[in-house]
Amino acid sequence: MRPEALFRYFADIESLPGIGKRNRQALEKLAGPRLMDLLFHLPTGLIDRRYRPKISEAAPGSIATLEVTVTDHRPAPSKRAPYRVHARDETGEITLVFFHARADWLQKQLPEGEVRLISGKVEHYQNQVQMTHPDYMVAPDAVDELPLLEVVYPLSAGLSGKILRKAISVALATVPELPEWHDRGVVDRDDWPSFLEALKAVHHPDGADVMAPAHPARRRLAADELLATQLALAIVRDHTRRKRGRILKGDGHLRAKIREHLPYQLTGDQERTLHEIIADLESDKAMLRLVQGDVGSGKTVVALLAMAAAVEAGVQCALLSPTEILAKQHLASITPFAEAAGMRVALLTGRTKGKARSALLEAVAAGEIDILVGTHAIIQGDVEFKDLGLAIIDEQHRFGVQQRLALAGKAKVGIDALGMTATPIPRTLTLTIYGDMDVSQIREKPPGRKPVDTRVVALDRLADVAAGIGRAVNAGARAYWVCPLVEESEQLDLAAAEERYASLKQLLGPKVGLVHGKMKGPEKDTVMAAFQKGETSVLVSTTVIEVGVDVPEATIMVIEHAERFGLAQLHQLRGRVGRGSDKSSCILLRANEIGEVARARLKVMRDTEDGFLIAEEDLRLRGGGEILGTKQSGLPEFKLVDFAEHADLIELARDDARLIVMRDPKLESDRGEALRHLLYLFERDEGVRLMQSG
Structure with missing residues (x-):
């Protein structure tokens, strides 16, 4: 049974004031359906609104909070032009700029002659100070509505930061403190706050340093999540080992x-x-x-x-x-x-x-x-x-x-x-x-495996690549063409594959096959068998061929929009070629404009074929959560751990978990009771069930 102290953590988010059917849906999609899901949705940034200069002193590009008197409104002369509001203090003037704004709403928010606190990004345009769409506009007596330190969260469509912040604040105020499950010596030595204090510190930080993974509150939460996982694993290990009885x-x-x-x-x-x-x-x-x-x-x-x-x-x-x-x-x-x-x-x-x-x-x-x-x-x-x-x-x-x-x-x-x-x-x-x-x-490759020649090519050279594949196929080669991954949409993945299949078929005729995840088993088998036998020469596919397809005669791998794939996945896909005695190549087709992380990822692919090195780079570039695609596997998803920054806590948690199972295998001590709360809270309760089943 889940301990009573956790009931509120597992309560539905709709139990929070101001959360109805509509915003509940957006909140659930973003974080999850329960209060604990909201509390584990950590902020990623902090806006500091404590800078309170006069207008003439406000630095361009800074986030500033200004006290101004509204002087006049200039409605938009046309639909495409902005609505402007002029305001001033004793040192100068500022223009507040609004696009597609309702005039009646603005007049209510910023009445002429009244004093208002406005907060947002200061810009200088044609020697004038201006602020486009201020984040906050409040009367001096409503100053509490303007947060001086405002946390920034990842958001999803249909959800404002304001609603999310309010929901998290109320959730924090209504959940109880939980018993301490860590070893007291570690808590005191590392100056960790309690679990609930740590959550409050992270969601209501008193400075930018709290956002850093090295801050005691962040380390405490990471240690909680890691200990829950390690303890569940240690219990499973102990349970499996005890059942064993033969050589x-x-x-x-x-x-x-x-x-x-x-x-x-x-x-x-x-x-x-x-x-x-x-x-x-x-x-x-x-x-x-x-x-x-x-x-x-x-x-x-x-x-x-x-x-x-x-x-x-x-x-x-x-x-x-x-x-x-x-x-x-x-x-x-x-x-x-x-x-x-x-x-x-x-x-x-x-x-x-x-x-x-x-x-x-x-x-x-x-x-x-x-x-x-x-x-x-x-x-x-x-x-x-x-x-x-x-x-x-x-x-x-x-x-x-x-x-x-x-x-x-x-x-x-x-x-x-x-x-x-x-x-x-x-x-x-x-x-x-x-x-x-x-x-x-x-780690060693079997003798005879040849390195795969890997090249990164911009998408505007797609026609050249297709023509090159055509020449290779006419000379007897076999090739894979993997279509782009479209985040969370099998439908779009499929559309991309079908489109590429149609264009290659036009170029190469019946030598092209198509395989994707929506196909029934027998259909897939037929297409795969035709490719294996050489009846087709090009296999267009979504990522269903990532693991386990073995056609030694295939020597070319084309991955379209390679920047959308993780390093581990790119490495898996490349591993489909280079299995025979012939020289193999892998072409990574990338968008013409890509970001720094994507560029770094593709460079790693070009520079090495060592999967272990690639995995370490993947961790460095992406963090641990996504590496193994936890959503499609049986792995626990980590929400509070930064694997690059919290690596030392992993071994600490592992050693602690093994010691706990050795000393208190049924979690019956006071600390054991607290640890049961931890296992249930992080939904690692298969550990508790195993203990009860003996």
């Missing part, structure tokens, strides 16, 4: 057969990672390991050898993929080697239906399948294994803790879990998101 030790005969059939030697990194996995399997503790391997570093063969070791020890394995394309890809790449070693492999996806599904489930339950490859379909209730011992989760960041636990629930006794990701993640984020896992890295 998986194989004799090596299946692994030897697979190695005989491999056309290459494993790299040093692959051997070391495999050694770490085998040591985990052979220990009496549950394995919880993450393998991070850059695009094309050879994670799949390591996973196959790990599964062979588990099958040698007499158990079954499950390989879980986030998409059907990826699941089929894994099936195709591991089946020849698995079958050569005498292992039985099968595929289960949402499309496995009817009699075929029933027969497959019977075979899995009878232990006739050694390795079951599939999508979320594997987690469904009616899927039963005879003896599941090893679960491998590919693209681990696409699955949440809940899904990991559901898979673990398929095991009769404890289970060994191995996560894999081709999205290299900076060390600080790895600790935050996978604090419950041991981590292995495969």
Whole structure:
């Protein structure tokens, strides 16, 4: 049960005065439906209105608050001209400029002959002082309505800063103080305010320094969010480890057969990672390991050898993929080697239906399948294994803790879990998101992988690029053309892809295929198969090909509007080429005008192919929240942490969480009780549920 002290934090935003159906919708879209969502919507800037000069002293370009007497109104002579109001003080005159303003409203706000406090940006135009659309215009007796320090928040359409500020202020005044969940020594040493005081300081700052990530109030809030996450992960880890009760030790005969059939030697990194996995399997503790391997570093063969070791020890394995394309890809790449070693492999996806599904489930339950490859379909209730011992989760960041636990629930006794990701993640984020896992890295590229020649080209040269693709295709090349990402609109993503498909088809005829997320599975398969076989030479797509598409013959990748993609995504897309023995290239088409961050991002792509280096740069340029696309994955979204600035707090939280679980595993002490509040507040309460389930 959620502690009573949190009821107000979880109250609906409509319980605030002045919030009705209309502005509730805008507030919910911006921050969320509850008071705590508003309180976690942190300001990004501060306007200081304390500068109170006389008109003649007001510096051009400054934000100033002036006390003036309104002298006269000059209504707009035409629709396109502005309405002007003249005002003065003892040192000079100022013109207040308004576009598309209502005359009756302005006369009411600024009556002639009256004194008003006005605040806004001072400009000098043709030797005259002016202010366009002042932010505030108040009578001297209503000075409280003019904030001297005004916080600036990210806003969305249909919502004014004034309404948001008022809602947050009222929310802050109505939520209670919560028990202290941090170690008292740390709070005193770092001079942290309490949780509620920290929120108040950030939303009602007394100076610009409070906005900085290094301020004690900001560090306190970041530490709260990090501790909630780390504690939930530590509880999950403890729970998984305690369930474990067997050693998986194989004799090596299946692994030897697979190695005989491999056309290459494993790299040093692959051997070391495999050694770490085998040591985990052979220990009496549950394995919880993450393998991070850059695009094309050879994670799949390591996973196959790990599964062979588990099958040698007499158990079954499950390989879980986030998409059907990826699941089929894994099936195709591991089946020849698995079958050569005498292992039985099968595929289960949402499309496995009817009699075929029933027969497959019977075979899995009878232990006739050694390795079951599939999508979320594997987690469904009616899927039963005879003896599941090893679960491998590919693209681990696409699955949440809940899904990991559901898979673990398929095991009769404890289970060994191995996560894999081709999205290299900076060390600080790895600790935050996978604090419950041991981590292995495969950084070396297998021999024979050629570097991809990456170029950045402006969009006004689109026709030249298309013509170049035409020449390459006529000479036998195959190419991907990825269409621009349109934020939060699959419809527009699709429109962009269809438009590019039509124009390339005009140029190249039937050699062009189109694949996108709205297509049904069989349609996608048909298009992909045609591209794999070389029946089509150019595959136009949205980002559905980001992960897991493997066509070694494809040597060209064009990414349109590359500036709209994150670095990790660009790196994933580029990884679709350079998989064969031929020279490959990647063309990043960018808008003619782009910002500094986008320019820096594209430069990183041009300069390096090291995914781990790219991930660190991505963190530096973007901050942690967006890096992994938390919205489309099972990851917690971070609202209060600045990963570049709060990196030291991550290890602090991780160590503290492990110590808490060791000393007070059921959170029964006074501090434990406070920590339950923390877990519920940040919605990491799967930790509480696990403790209660034993």
